[in-house]
Amino acid sequence: MEFKNPQEDLERFRNRLTIAGGFVLFCFGLLFARFFWLQIVQHAYYDTRAEDNRISLVPIVPNRGLILDRNGVILARNYSAYTLEITPSKINGDLEAAIDELATVVDVQAKDRKRFKKLLEESKNFESLPIRTRLTDEEVARFIAHRYRFPGMDIKARLFRQYPFGAFAAHLLGYIGRVNDKDLERIAGEEQEANYRGTDHFGKTGLEQHYEFDLHGTTGFEQVEVDAGGHAVRTLERTAPVAGNDLTLTVDAKLQEIAEKAFGTRRGALVAIEPATGGILALVSVPNYDPNLFVDGIGTSDWDGLNTSADKPMVNRALNGAYPPGSTFKPYMALAALTLGKRRPEQVIYDPGYFNFGNYTFRDDKKGGHGMVNMYASIVHSCDTYYYMLANDLGIDNIANFMRQFGFGQKTGIDLGIEGTSESEGVLPSQEWKRKRFKKPEQQKWYAGETISIGIGQGYNSYTPIQLAQAVAGLANDGVMYRPHLVRTVTDARTGEKRAPVPTPPRTIAIKQEHIDVVKQAMVGVNKEGTGARAFAGAGYVSAGKTGTAQVFSYKGAEHKTETMAAHLRDHALFIAYAPAEQPTIALAVLVENGGFGAQAAAPIARQVLDYYLLGKVPNAPAPADEAAREEEQ
Amino acid sequence: MNPDWHPRVLLYRLLAPIDLPLLMLSGLLVLTALAMVASASPERIGNQLLNIGVALLVMRIVAQVPPQRLMHLALPIFAGGVLLLVGVALFGDVTKGARRWLNLGFMRIQPSEMMKIAMPLMLAWYFQRHEALLRLRDYAVATLILLVPTALIARQPDLGTAILVLAAGFYVIFLAGLPWKIIVGMLGAAAAGAPLVWGMLHDYQRARIVTLLDPEKDPLGKGFHIIQSTIAIGSGGIIGKGWGQGTQAQLEFIPERHTDFIFSVFSEEFGLLGNMLLLGLYAMLIARGMMIAVNAATLFSRLLAGAITLIFFTYAFVNMGMVSGILPVVGVPLPFISYGGTALVTLFVGIGILMSIHRHRMLVQK
CATH class of the missing domain: 3.40.710.10 (DD-peptidase/beta-lactamase superfamily)
Structure with missing residues (x-):
């Protein structure tokens, strides 16, 4: 128990305030030291990390080479078409439900779902996988109008392989399909990993397989500035892709x-x-x-039909x-x-x-x-x-x-x-x-x-x-x-x-x-x-x-x-x-x-x-x- | 013309309670805020101007109120605040897993926010009343006054506000002369009780502490905020990337970049030099507040002014500390700069009180 006089009281208060002031200075010193560490000593490191954040290398897939017969008749070519793709990792909640909702805007058939499911099983889930290919202009317009409802889904323009004569020369042309683990091994064996960034198709049989590395071409790259959501903001630099080499066959x-x-x-x-x-x-x-069946991933019934046929x-x-x-x-x-x-x-x-x-x-x-x-x-x-x-x-x-x-x-x-x-x-x-x-x-x-x-x-x-x-x-x-x-x-x-x-x-x-x-x-x-x-x-x-x-x-x-x-x-x-x-x-x-x-x-x-x-x-x-x-x- | 209505008289009356250094320092900080909001979230600039206007108005009104009046209001304000906190606990609205708001029918209020001022007000009043004879029992009562609302706020849960309220109250008790042996004893008890507190923490609060210790452990999850804001600060370098040029901020790598993490935007764009200027501004504001506290007329005024000043410090230190990765992430805004009206009004209430105390420094107690 103590009695106080005002002067003593004030003195004590000043003391305490001085101590508090010292504490403030100490803490601010600590902050300064931290800033000094981050902004001077570690600046180069963090600067690199900021650049890495900001700049993303986006591969530009080259046009696959054509296959022509000895007289120049085109046996395999590419055409551009819109696909509707889903990035499963970006879907909130149930994927099935999301696809159901999508089906109210764009026609999604049972075989599309089956194919998507198959792709899903084969893929890593950060990939964007097609649910529909070859959309009509009307479907594209309808989806874009409703795009806000479908996060994790997007329209992409992709090149598709096409064999214009259908079921013709299939055993010699072969076909391409989505890259699988075995293909990745082959790519690694040729030390072509960098060149295959962004490529999702690979020759599976025939000429398409044998000449894969000729047909593929050289992937181009675009340096783009991206935001945290991964959306491209602007292009900084672009290296154009070089199309694949064309094959001219001895075949007539x-x-x-x-x-x-x-x-x-x-x-x-x-x-x-x-x-x-x-x-x-x-x-x-x-x-x-028909090798065209394989390009988008073959449907189960087609596959079974081809494989179980006695012929x-x-x-x-x-x-x-x-x-x-x-x-x-x-x-x-x-x-x-x-x-x-x-x-x-x-x-x-x-x-x-x-x-x-x-x-x-x-x-x-x-x-x-x-x-x-x-x-x-x-x-x-x-x-x-x-x-x-x-x-x-x-x-x-x-x-x-x-x-x-x-x-x-x-x-x-x-x-x-x-x-x-x-x-x-x-x-x-x-x-x-x-x-x-x-x-x-x-x-x-x-x-x-x-x-x-x-x-x-x-x-x-x-x-x-x-x-x-x-x-x-x-x-x-x-x-x-x-x-x-x-x-x-x-x-x-x-x-x-x-x-x-x-x-x-x-x-x-x-x-x-x-x-x-x-x-x-x-x-x-x-x-x-x-x-x-x-x-x-x-x-x-x-x-x-x-x-x-x-x-x-x-x-x-x-x-x-x-x-x-x-x-x-x-x-x-x-x-x-x-x-x-x-x-x-x-x-x-x-x-x-x-x-x-x-x-x-x-x-x-x-x-x-x-x-x-x-x-x-x-x-x-x-x-x-x-x-x-x-x-x-x- | 009535001389009372002469513009010069009016202007004098308007400015009389205003302390110029405080106004200038807080004004500079608020201008910085506008610059940062313009960079990080330009669409909010109008709202922020409105917030600033309201906050300055409130400051002017509070500055008019003599400390004596504040003393009389201390108990009712505090009691009302505690009642509202109890109300929140019982009837509050739940948003984002926390019960912080009370719907009064015509408006929603966040009672914990007013506690940041009500707490030092109450404790300063309490110590003023027991000025003549301070006994240990008084410290115990003061501690109780401090802990009840703090606990209510921590339970909402709102760790950031709880820490600020706790700090505000503790500053009063400390400045009032809490004996050192008790302080040391409390520190010892805190160290011993840390594991107990750990057990009482919510999962997300624990996660924040773990994240602080090793943010890279979960770079895309809980560590993401702190890693990205550290990158922003570090990449700012000495002079920064320039206003509006911070890639981390502009490309939205920094979460909540207009509110709690606005400092990393500032730091990225203005670099170490900007940080030093900002620390300097806060230091001057704190120095001015301490000067006012030392010169205050009564114990109540002194304690209140000192506590409010240290609250400003606490805001600034906790926010910059968490954004730069030396303190866990708790929801504390950067004082005067983070976007948002509530915190700004609270801060300017504090500034207003300081101004009032300063203006009445010579008045003798009745």
């Missing part, structure tokens, strides 16, 4: 169209090659599909289907015999209609046999017995070593898809192959009896149509082999300079020209007086060919009753050809799955293709199956 679109149509509703493949360059003129795998439209039969070559193998067998000195052209054998080996009897297709047969006749009439014997005389490894030179059983290295994975190897049987292929020792051994049917292109033989086409092109070219390729030139978007992407050092097979001439002559005979004669009757040019029929099922001497057999167990029809015989400009291989005999189903297709290519004749209907032709050959 019209020829491709005729070849596709020639199949009608049948399944199969056709590969036509320019023998002097290896350039592919047509590459057909039917049935086809397997998604399989590229030209590269991934491996089939026994049947009798189309015989010309090469003959050439092997000549080269290895096992037969002379005029040497005659007797064909009783069968060939006995051990306890087995190998039958000739012609009952009673062909009688006396020389090499020419063996090819023209497709005599099996001649080749049973020849195969036995050559032995499996001689056959394999010779055939390897024509590319049988090896990937061609065609510029489609990702090299090495888009093509099947097929099977070129040999002792070594069998050792590797089978596990059990008794299966690993090659039996001499197994060689016999190899001679007529059956047995373990299995090649892709592109291998067959490559081989016949090499034969037409007198043993000079070019790697088959689809792209003739890549046009540099920056310089306009055209360059050939696939270096094509040809490989010459060591065979005598006189031997080649024997075989070539026989193949001309096939189309003149042999198994191909009906299909090529009245052609205004001289062509060379060979029919073939590949057994899907082994009948072991049974009578062939193709009419009664289930459609999928019928033989595959094959035909190889080149023309004109003297100076070949086109070589091709045709395969018709379960088409029956080569002369019956495959040769007429080849005729239509050659007629167009050499004479400009445009057929008005698919190649008819020649039912009468089947009696003549296997």
Whole structure:
């Protein structure tokens, strides 16, 4: 308890106020120190951070390169369209409800929702994903009028890939789709991450995939000042994008169209090659599909339809289907015999209609046999017995070593898809192959009896149509082999300079020209007086060919009753050809799955293709199956 | 013409209660406010002019009221304030999770705001009454007077206002001569009770403290405000980016940039030099207030003037401290500069009281 006098009181107050003043000064000093630290010492750091905040690099996606055929017909192009996109992370509350509300303004169908859901599952949620593509001008106007109701949704102008001919050449063009993790790996592998900022589509198959990094182009960048909401306020600097390089193909679109149509509703493949360059003129795998379906993300029902169809439209039969070559193998067998000195052209054998080996009897297709047969006749009439014997005389490894030179059983290295994975190897049987292929020792051994049917292109033989086409092109070219390729030139978007992407050092097979001439002559005979004669009757040019029929099922001497057999167990029809015989400009291989005999189903297709290519004749209907032709050959 | 109505007489009467240094200092601050609002939120400039007009009018009216009158009003104002706070707790409107407003039917009021003045008024009155003989019991009563409304405000919750009210009251008690041993004891108790207080804090209040300690932990969430305002200040450098040129402010990286975070806009655009000028202005205002306090005629006036002056300091320090990242984010505006009418009126009521005290410094107590 204390009494106070006013003076003492005032003194105390002054004291206290002085202390408070000191505290004020101390605190202000503290603030000053803090400001000094932030604004002087750390200024550079915070300045950078402020700039980082302010400036955003916005990628400008380049125009994807065009794909043109050899005559400049556009097979893949781009068009600009409006899309309505949603950034899921910016949607407050329920995404479904937001889309429901959107549907009151812009038409959103069930398939749009499904596709969006699929994209959502695949994406990181800060991406902007399309809910609708190709909006009409009216829809755009309506959305913009209601935009305030839809935060996190926006209209964007995007370039879309378009394949103007629809379901045409799909297996060679391929398609693009949204970038996925696998694509990102490929981008990282090419160290192209920076260039792919802003790109959301990527080549998935075919040329689109193989030439992705040519077609993509160089992404441009815009330095924009952005506000805290990420909205661009103004542009500070701009580096223009450079469009992707255009691809000019060796393919002739019209020829491709005729070849596709020639199949009608049948399944199969056709590969036509320019023998002097290896350039592919047509590459057909039917049935086809429409690559446009994939561009915006394919709908579930379309996808299921394509994948569950028994006709397997998604399989590229030209590269991934491996089939026994049947009798189309015989010309090469003959050439092997000549080269290895096992037969002379005029040497005659007797064909009783069968060939006995051990306890087995190998039958000739012609009952009673062909009688006396020389090499020419063996090819023209497709005599099996001649080749049973020849195969036995050559032995499996001689056959394999010779055939390897024509590319049988090896990937061609065609510029489609990702090299090495888009093509099947097929099977070129040999002792070594069998050792590797089978596990059990008794299966690993090659039996001499197994060689016999190899001679007529059956047995373990299995090649892709592109291998067959490559081989016949090499034969037409007198043993000079070019790697088959689809792209003739890549046009540099920056310089306009055209360059050939696939270096094509040809490989010459060591065979005598006189031997080649024997075989070539026989193949001309096939189309003149042999198994191909009906299909090529009245052609205004001289062509060379060979029919073939590949057994899907082994009948072991049974009578062939193709009419009664289930459609999928019928033989595959094959035909190889080149023309004109003297100076070949086109070589091709045709395969018709379960088409029956080569002369019956495959040769007429080849005729239509050659007629167009050499004479400009445009057929008005698919190649008819020649039912009468089947009696003549296997 | 009646001499009373002569313009010079009128002008004299109008200006007589006004203290020129205080008017000039607060005037400079208010002009700064206008400049900042024009930069950060130009569409509000008209409103802010109106706020300033009202605040100056209120200041002039308050300046007219002699301290003696204020003393008589202290108890009713305080009691009314506490009643209204209780009313808020019982019937208040909830906005943004806090119960701060009371709807009187014809208007909505925020009673906690008037407590910033009512509290020092009440305590100054209390100590004046017990001037002759100050016993420990008086400090205890004073502490009770302080804690009841503070607790009511903290519960709303409104941490910023609670801190200001608590500080205002504490300044009176401190200036009245609270013995040092009690102060030291209280500090010790505060340190010991900190974990207890932590337990009583709301989640968002805890988050603010955690954010202060490590804002980068949650850069897009709770740390965003403080990181962005620190970047703004730091990037301002020595002379700043220039008025209206602050990218952090203009591109809306700074949240609440016209209210609580207006200082980071100022700091970004005017740099360290601007900050020093601003600190200088506050320091001068505080110095002037302290001078008035020292010269005041009565204990009541002294305590009130001293407390109000220190309130100005508290506003400024807490706001600049939180914006620059050395104090947790509590809702305290930058005095005289942040946009908003309520706080401005409260501040000018304080200025008015100081002016009144100064004008009546020579008058002897009745």
